[in-house]
Amino acid sequence: MVAADDLESSHNVACLRVKDAVVRNGARLIVVTPRWGELCDFAQVWLRPNPGQEAHVLAALARALLQDEKLVASLKESSVAGLEELAKGSVPALSDELTDLVSEAAVTLADAAKQPPAGKAIAIVYAVPHLGAQAAGTVTTALANLAILCCGPQEAARSLFVLPPEVNAWGLQDMGVAPGLLPGYRAVEDKGARQEVEKAWSTSLPSAAGLGFREALAAVQEGRIRAMVVLGDNPLFTAPDKTWVKTCLSSLDFLLVIDSVLSDTARLAQVVLPDVSVFGKDGTYTSADRRILRLRTAVAPVGEARPAWRTLAELGAALAQRLGLDGNAWEYASPAEVMEEIAGLVPLYGQARYGELESGTQQDFAGLKPQAAVLQPLALEPSAAGEGLVLTTSRTLYTSWESTTIHSPEADKLHREEFVELNAADAAALGVEDGQEAVLANERGELTIRVKISDSVLPGSAFVPLYYDGGAVTALFGPEDGALARVRIAVRARA
CATH class of the missing domain: 3.40.50.740 (Rossmann fold)
Structure with missing residues (x-):
C-alpha cells in the first residue's frame, strides 16, 4: 500500500520498486492519493479522498479490518494494546463509492495478512509531504495502526516505510x-x-x-x-x-x-x-x-x-x-x-x-525496534470549510532543488512545471480556459500562473508544483502545520 501525493515524482526509485513488485512479482497494490499519478494505473484499488482527508480514509480502512474476527482474535492473542479504543473511535462518513473501495482494500489487506510467512507479505509506504507536518503526523499514525493490524506487533515496524521529503x-x-x-x-x-x-x-x-x-x-x-x-x-x-x-x-x-x-x-x-x-x-x-x-x-x-x-x-x-x-x-x-x-x-x-560500512554488510538497527505495539486513536479534523479551491503542492519529477532555488532559467526549460492544475468542472465554473493565465489569491498573497485543465485533480482543488519559481506557491500557505490553504482564482486580463 502506498500513500503519497505522487510517488513517481517525489521518490521515483522507490516507485520503480513498487511497479516491479506488481509487474514481476504479482503483488496487489493499494494507492491512497487525491491526485492521479502514474502509479495509480498499477493499482488494484485506488482510494481517492479529497485533499486533507487521507487520514479519514485510512481510519475507515482500519475500522473495516476490525470487522475480521480472525484478525482481531490473532491481535488479542499477541496482546496488542489499544484495540478497543481504536474500534470505538469515530470515523467520518465517506461517499458510497469510496466506502465500497475501502471494503475492497480491507479484503485485500486481510487476505495478504494471512499469507505465509505471517505478517511479512505486506509493505506500507508513505511519502511525507513538504508542507503540513501536523496532518502528516496523523497520516503516519493511521498507517502505523494499519501496519500493526495487518502485520502483527512483531513485524509492524519492518513493514512500514516512511519516506522523508529529502534525503538523510x-x-x-x-x-x-x-x-x-x-x-x-x-x-x-x-x-x-x-x-x-x-x-x-x-x-x-x-x-x-x-x-x-x-x-x-x-x-x-x-x-x-x-x-x-x-x-x-x-x-x-x-x-x-x-x-x-x-x-x-x-x-x-x-x-x-x-x-x-x-x-x-x-x-x-x-x-x-x-x-x-x-x-x-x-x-x-x-x-x-x-x-x-x-x-x-x-x-x-x-x-x-x-x-x-x-x-x-x-x-x-x-x-x-x-x-x-x-x-x-x-x-x-x-x-x-x-x-x-x-x-x-x-x-x-x-x-x-x-x-x-565498506565491508558491504547490512547494518542491524536493533535499537530502533519498538518495545511494544500500541494502536493509537486518531484526532481527525473535519473537512476544512471556506471560499475558493483547496490548494495543494508537492514535487514533480523534472526540476532539481539546486536550479530552482536560485531561480535559474535552466530549471524548467521545457516549461513542464509552469502551471496550476484545475479540474475541468472548476475551470468551466470559473470561466478559465486551458493555457490562460490566472491569478491565485488569498489573504497571504497572489501568484500569476498558466492554467492546465486536467482530471488528475479532484473538483474543488488546485495543484501547483512546489518547485515552480523557487517555491513561489509556499507564500500562499499559512503557518498552521495542519491547515490546508484555499485560493480564489480569476482570469488575468490580457494587456
Missing part, C-alpha cells in the same frame, strides 16, 4: 538534530545521557529542550535570538508563510548561511560560506529502510567551496577560543573521524565505522 532526514534525527533530542534519540532531560555527551564534547549542555523552526523565528521576532546559522537549507523556498519567515530572517543582527548555492536565504545573509555540492561530499547518509550508505567525493571543490563539516569544525574551534573554552573537541582530520565519534555516542551507529 533520518540521519539528521539519529544525530539528535531536533529540539528535544541528544544523539541516539535520548531526551535532553535524561541526565545520564547528557553527562555522557558532555564528557565527549568537553562542555555542558542545557537540560531543557531547544526551539523548533517556527519557535526560533518567533524568538527572533521577540529579540531573544539575534544571530542564526542556516546550513544547507533555504526556508524561503520550503517553509510556508514565506512573508513572515523573510521578515524574521531579515531582522537578525547576523545571519550566516553555509550552502552550495546562492539561495534566497543566502542573499539575506551577512556572511555566506560556500559548501561543496552533493557530488563533492564525503560521508554517509541514512536511507528510509535504515541502511547507512557511503557517499564518496566525485568532483573537486569549486572556487573557495569546502565541505560543511570542515567549516563547522573550524567555526566551532574559533568560537570556543573566543569564549575561553577547549577547542580540541573540534579537531577532526576527516569524515572518518567524525563517524568514529558518532559510533561511540550513538548506539544505533555502533557498527557504522567506515571499516564496517
Whole structure:
C-alpha cells in the first residue's frame, strides 16, 4: 500500500520498486492519493479522498479490518494494546463509492495478512509531504495502526516505510538534530545521557529542550535570538508563510548561511560560506529502510567551496577560543573521524565505522525496534470549510532543488512545471480556459500562473508544483502545520 501525493515524482526509485513488485512479482497494490499519478494505473484499488482527508480514509480502512474476527482474535492473542479504543473511535462518513473501495482494500489487506510467512507479505509506504507536518503526523499514525493490524506487533515496524521529503532526514534525527533530542534519540532531560555527551564534547549542555523552526523565528521576532546559522537549507523556498519567515530572517543582527548555492536565504545573509555540492561530499547518509550508505567525493571543490563539516569544525574551534573554552573537541582530520565519534555516542551507529560500512554488510538497527505495539486513536479534523479551491503542492519529477532555488532559467526549460492544475468542472465554473493565465489569491498573497485543465485533480482543488519559481506557491500557505490553504482564482486580463 502506498500513500503519497505522487510517488513517481517525489521518490521515483522507490516507485520503480513498487511497479516491479506488481509487474514481476504479482503483488496487489493499494494507492491512497487525491491526485492521479502514474502509479495509480498499477493499482488494484485506488482510494481517492479529497485533499486533507487521507487520514479519514485510512481510519475507515482500519475500522473495516476490525470487522475480521480472525484478525482481531490473532491481535488479542499477541496482546496488542489499544484495540478497543481504536474500534470505538469515530470515523467520518465517506461517499458510497469510496466506502465500497475501502471494503475492497480491507479484503485485500486481510487476505495478504494471512499469507505465509505471517505478517511479512505486506509493505506500507508513505511519502511525507513538504508542507503540513501536523496532518502528516496523523497520516503516519493511521498507517502505523494499519501496519500493526495487518502485520502483527512483531513485524509492524519492518513493514512500514516512511519516506522523508529529502534525503538523510533520518540521519539528521539519529544525530539528535531536533529540539528535544541528544544523539541516539535520548531526551535532553535524561541526565545520564547528557553527562555522557558532555564528557565527549568537553562542555555542558542545557537540560531543557531547544526551539523548533517556527519557535526560533518567533524568538527572533521577540529579540531573544539575534544571530542564526542556516546550513544547507533555504526556508524561503520550503517553509510556508514565506512573508513572515523573510521578515524574521531579515531582522537578525547576523545571519550566516553555509550552502552550495546562492539561495534566497543566502542573499539575506551577512556572511555566506560556500559548501561543496552533493557530488563533492564525503560521508554517509541514512536511507528510509535504515541502511547507512557511503557517499564518496566525485568532483573537486569549486572556487573557495569546502565541505560543511570542515567549516563547522573550524567555526566551532574559533568560537570556543573566543569564549575561553577547549577547542580540541573540534579537531577532526576527516569524515572518518567524525563517524568514529558518532559510533561511540550513538548506539544505533555502533557498527557504522567506515571499516564496517565498506565491508558491504547490512547494518542491524536493533535499537530502533519498538518495545511494544500500541494502536493509537486518531484526532481527525473535519473537512476544512471556506471560499475558493483547496490548494495543494508537492514535487514533480523534472526540476532539481539546486536550479530552482536560485531561480535559474535552466530549471524548467521545457516549461513542464509552469502551471496550476484545475479540474475541468472548476475551470468551466470559473470561466478559465486551458493555457490562460490566472491569478491565485488569498489573504497571504497572489501568484500569476498558466492554467492546465486536467482530471488528475479532484473538483474543488488546485495543484501547483512546489518547485515552480523557487517555491513561489509556499507564500500562499499559512503557518498552521495542519491547515490546508484555499485560493480564489480569476482570469488575468490580457494587456
